[in-house]
Amino acid sequence: MLFEMSLDEMKKYSGSSPKADDFDQYWEEALAEMKNLDPELKIKHSDFQTDFAECYDLYFTGVKDARIHVKYIKPKKIKEKHPAVIEFHGYGCKIEDWADKLQFAARGYSYFGMDCRGQNAGYSEDRGGVSGNTRNGHIIRGLADKAEKLYYRNVFLDAAQLAGIVMEMDSVDQNRVGVFGYSQGGALTVACAALEPRIKKAAPVYPFLSDYKRVNQLDIDNSAYAEIKDFFRKYDPLHNKEKDIFNKLSYIDVQNLAARIKAEVLMTTAIADPVCPPSTQFAIYNKLKCKKDIIIYPDFGHEDLPGIRDRHYQFFNDL
Template identity: 30%
Template sequence: MGVPRFDLSLSDLQSYRPDVAEPDDFDAFWAATIAEARAVGGGMTVEAVDTPLRTVDVFDVTFPGFAGDPVRGWLSVPHAADAPRPAVVEYVGYGGGRGLPHERLSWVSAGYVHLLMDTRGQGSRWGAGGQTPDPHGAGPASPGFMTRGIDDPADYYYRRVFTDAVRAVDAVRALPQVDAARVAVAGGSQGGGIALAAGALCDDLVAVMPDVPFLCHFERAVGLTDRDPYQELVTYLSVHRAAPERVFETLSYFDGVNMAKRATAPGLFSVALMDFTCPPSTVYAAYNHYAAERDIRVYSFNDHEGGAAHQWPEQAAFLGARV
């Protein structure tokens, strides 16, 4: 049974462009973070995997992420590709991992090189698992990932994840199978929020495709939905009653709205108007601040599943027109 719409009307959403707190040193913080990760360096390994797939070559990739930590991914390449191809780097939804290589074949079947990044520390809530640990930790946190290290932006969990996302783009651009000038990023929910960050922090992407993105307009989200993962922040703040100012200051460095303001590549969003997990106004807050060419697909009667399988052909057409 469906749930009623609970957020702004579509006409109000289309003009919803809220002021979201942005720290003065936002750009300096991220420039230093990415520079530090790149300076650490570290080697990438690409190992062929024997699978039943006959039209796709699969590789188990490990590349250096935040602090040089090893991050895993599945690299899928059209079999016997005879020239460098455009690539899509994809990020995973909250709690999931990279799973198994035969689970995500759409992009490679369409002729793209596809890198699916494992999310550090996740991969044990749904799907077929993840294999990338997060060796860092700081301070008290509520269960989940949203409040890990939230006392300080430098220690916050998503600083590591967003840095991994940039280094995933760096890694795929270094592959001989890839045309480094034709790389796009994509993801749904948490993966969409990570894609927005990668779009802000990577140069010269050809497209950014966040699907029902999470990690946008935190202050509105926590007052609008009682669902996890945003509810993890509410739980934390209900215990740490003096912490809201500090918490939201930390989150401002990671807000998808502030990332969207720095977009340079064309963006294709999706939103679901009955989405209680990532409320539509939080998605539109990022979309309406998106600084580059943008478009959005609206699913009026859907919850957080959004367009599901209907959205990928929209993304494929959007990207195909730009590569």
């Protein structure tokens, strides 16, 4: 990628963005808020069904009173407690078709796919004062307000809350839960495993939402990170508040959460990624203190990566 580091440099890179002095306190208080919630869990059969799995629409109440939607697939013939996997989707998307997820039920796992609050055509709501969903602008939502108002604070908590709900289900073995996702989903995989330490395995693919200061220094105005530069152009053109802005963004910078993870991590990075620069991904990987491995695609960008689904299948095989 133009202007990126060499691979050798990236393998030693630990990030350029700050970490707020009260970062850990911020997240402990956020988790306390989440744990005091009544999730008001509701599970109903979906219109889509198969002969070997039951498909449900699951809803729970997250922080700020938002109702979060999850696709839930449970194998029919497995009566004992069994493993579960949780998936998080990419930026501005939603959890896709049921049929794509049936592989998990076929192997005897329950599957949960969370729609991020207020994004695209998903069914999770964002109680931000307006009806309907949004496509972009989520990184900077709340940036001009208190750090507790940051949009991704709430989404990270949704991910951790869902993991806790899954682990409390009678049919799920709480010691055998894994998480995965691509791009934004990769970032939420990191955040979920960091905020819910009982996660056993995590497989983030080219994770988003990392090392914002580094991102802002690179020439990637056409990516999902462009909103940061746009925020400066409109609200702080002389960068007088740059230090405060990046300090506030540090609360939702997943590289700062990475050291909390206890799960085994299999990370995937594409070296030619123009959307989520690989150096920002290595900033996460190099801060992991858990058992870890990384798959590197030298000639690929932010795209479908051949063989990665098979590797994930094998990685989650011994949940």
